[in-house]
Amino acid sequence: MTDRSRLPAAPTRGVALPNPLGRRAVVIGAGSFGTAVAVLLARGGFRTTLQTRTAEQAEQLREAGENARYLAGVPLPQNLRIDTIDAGPGRAEFVFLGVPSAHLGDAVDRLEAGGLGPRAKVVSLSKGLVPPHGVSPTALLSDRFGASRVACIGGPAHAREMVNHGAGLVASSTDEELAATIAAVFLRAGVVCEHTDDPTGVELAGAAKNAAALAAGATEGQGLNAAGAAAGHIFTEVWRLAERQGAHPSSFIGLAGTGDLVATALAPQSRNRRAGELLAAGVPGAEIPGRVGQAIEAFESVPLLSEALRRNGIDAPVTTGLVQLIHGTVPLEEWVALVRTTVPPPARWGGGERAGRLRRWWSGLLRALGLRRDPAPALPAPARVAPALPVGAGGDAAERDARPRGEPTSTDAPGSTSGGGPGADGPTVTAAASDVDDAPSSGTASAAPDHRPPGDGA
Numbered sequence: 001m002t003d004r005s006r007l008p009a010a011p012t013r014g015v016a017l018p019n020p021l022g023r024r025a026v027v028i029g030a031g032s033f034g035t036a037v038a039v040l041l042a043r044g045g046f047r048t049t050l051q052t053r054t055a056e057q058a059e060q061l062r063e064a065g066e067n068a069r070y071l072a073g074v075p076l077p078q079n080l081r082i083d084t085i086d087a088g089p090g091r092a093e094f095v096f097l098g099v100p101s102a103h104l105g106d107a108v109d110r111l112e113a114g115g116l117g118p119r120a121k122v123v124s125l126s127k128g129l130v131p132p133h134g135v136s137p138t139a140l141l142s143d144r145f146g147a148s149r150v151a152c153i154g155g156p157a158h159a160r161e162m163v164n165h166g167a168g169l170v171a172s173s174t175d176e177e178l179a180a181t182i183a184a185v186f187l188r189a190g191v192v193c194e195h196t197d198d199p200t201g202v203e204l205a206g207a208a209k210n211a212a213a214l215a216a217g218a219t220e221g222q223g224l225n226a227a228g229a230a231a232g233h234i235f236t237e238v239w240r241l242a243e244r245q246g247a248h249p250s251s252f253i254g255l256a257g258t259g260d261l262v263a264t265a266l267a268p269q270s271r272n273r274r275a276g277e278l279l280a281a282g283v284p285g286a287e288i289p290g291r292v293g294q295a296i297e298a299f300e301s302v303p304l305l306s307e308a309l310r311r312n313g314i315d316a317p318v319t320t321g322l323v324q325l326i327h328g329t330v331p332l333e334e335w336v337a338l339v340r341t342t343v344p345p346p347a348r349w350g351g352g353e354r355a356g357r358l359r360r361w362w363s364g365l366l367r368a369l370g371l372r373r374d375p376a377p378a379l380p381a382p383a384r385v386a387p388a389l390p391v392g393a394g395g396d397a398a399e400r401d402a403r404p405r406g407e408p409t410s411t412d413a414p415g416s417t418s419g420g421g422p423g424a425d426g427p428t429v430t431a432a433a434s435d436v437d438d439a440p441s442s443g444t445a446s447a448a449p450d451h452r453p454p455g456d457g458a
Contacts, residue, residue, distance in 0.1 A: 018177060020185035021045040026092040028085055028107060030057060031294065032070040033125060034098025036159035042080040044189035046094070049081040058082050070294075074163050088114030094121045094182075096153075097137075100295045101128030104137055108144055121178055123171075124152040127206030127260075128297040134304030136203040138173075148175040151182055154202040154256035155193075156263035158270075162191060168255045169193035172202040194255065201242055201251030207305060208238035208252070209261040210272045210298040215322050215339075216265050217276020222336045230339045231261065233318035238305060240314045272298045285326045299326055317342050 025046040027038040030053070038050040052058040061067055061082045066075055076082075089095050089111060099107045104126060111122070122145055124137035141150040151173035161167065171182035171193055179195035186193035196202065212231035220227040239252050251257055264270045275296045278288045289296050306323045309316040321338045324330035330338075 018181045018184050020181055020188060022047060023094060023181070023185075024090075024092045025049070025094040025096065026051060026089050027096040027098055028111075029053075029098030029125075030061065030067060030070070031098060032067075032159040033157070034096070035067045035071045035076075036074070036157075036163045037096055037098060037125060037153070038080055039074065039077060039163050040189040040191055041096070041185055042077040044185035044187075046185055047079075049083050049087075049090075049092070050076075051083050051085045051087065053085060055084050055086075058084050071159055071163075074160065085110065089116045089120060091117065092120055093117075094123060096123045096125055098125045100297060100300070101126040101130050101137055102295075102300045104130050104140060108141065112144070119149070121149050121151065123182065124150075124203070126297065127154065127203070127210055128301035129203075129207055129304040129308070131300070131304060134301075134308040136200055136207075138199040138203060147173075148178070150199070151175070151178050152199045152203050153182070154206045154251075154260065156255065156260045158263065158267060166191050168259055170196060170202050170251075170254070170256045172196045172199040172251075172256075174199065196248075196251065198248045198251045200245050201247030202256040204238055204242040204245070204247060205252045205257035206260060207301045208235050208242075209257065209264055211238070211302045211305060211319065211322065212261055213264040213270060213272040214276040214279075214296075214298040214302065214326075215318070217270075217273035218279045218322075218325060218332070219336055219339060220277070221280050222332075226336055226339050229342075230318060230322075231265065233339065233342055233344065234322065235261070236344060237309060237314065237316040237319050240316075241305075241309055241312055244312055244314070271296055275299065279325060280332055282332075284328060302326060315345070 023046050025041050025048045027034050027041065027048065028051045030038075030050055035050065038048050042048040050061070052061065060069075061076065066072060095111060095116065097104065097107050101124075104124070108122075116122075122141050124141060126137055128137075129135065130137055130140050138147075138150050138152050151171060153169055153171055155168045155170040157167040157169055169183075169186055169191060171179045171186070172195065173179040173182075174197055176195075176197065179197065183193040183195040212234045215230035215234055216227040219230045235252065235257070239247075239249075242252065243249075265273060267273065271292050271294055274292055275288050275298065278291060279285065283291065285299060289299070302319065303323050303326070306316060306319050309319060318339060321330060321335055325332070325335045
């Protein structure tokens, strides 16, 4: 791929977004991703300052015109200012926190001490959880600043590729204008960015993908099936936690979840995947960050995920086993055996679970328009005809004929079926009616057309 100094603006397809031009922004943290975000914000029209940890690092970036340590070969825009975090947020309208989630609390304390404006928005760039209780970054920020001032960024976004060729970002906030403004500046810089109202889902999806990429990297040498199972188990376990906290399934299915997981699992330069490979090679977990040269967020977030899952009463054997692998208390062979033999909980069949908000809304709308009728009452079960018996086995023919229709014979065990039911040559296959909340019960038919909400599969 050939580097490009500037990407064309991404098409918005008629979506009305706020104008980002001239807004002031500060990016705290000059690692690879923080630097890439600062470059794109400057391209997109924000008056941007990238703040480094030390004055020496700031001077190196000014003199070289690039971040030679973390993002070599990517020129810094001339309109991008370089300063240190000691300068504080100043009059910034947006503060992007490009620091590891483990240090987010310290960064927030510094922001408040530095005079953060009462209306300034704070955006988390980390894909981990905050110790000691494993809360999501936006949960911590919302407690300090209010949810309407807080957002996060997710999605597949390898730093070098993002600035040269684009990415698939997600800007999420409970405040629509804030999410839309962030999306607008990235789109203007040439990077696709959707905006959503599910920061919890986006952040937990990011934490899940880091854990899943670490697990896949540790397991890949034992087989691709094992690697895929490890990632799938962890994603499923973390989704149950996200669901408890009100997250949307689309955050895990879309760019912030599976999109980011695929990008991380496939990337040879991925820190989390590389860390998993080193674990499989027998390198102690404590030595791996030094070998990789950057913090491994999964090493910090996986134990926090495991604890959060435990506190919420969610069975998570694979995530728990991954913690033990990181700490060196379980050998690789035992970890792989755990992955290969773990059976997920069965699906929740039928209508016992409350339908999602979209499905309930869609069904109510169809009823209001007269396009869907309530299900008809279930019909009685059809009478069961007793099988013919040879003479002398269960009475003669006249005695059998005298029984009421449908009464079981002496050969019918309680709960058994005659003919093709369970217990015969094979199971009976029935149509599932769990896709809609008002589907007819088994054995009944509805004359109403099957109008499903957008995105529902058959």
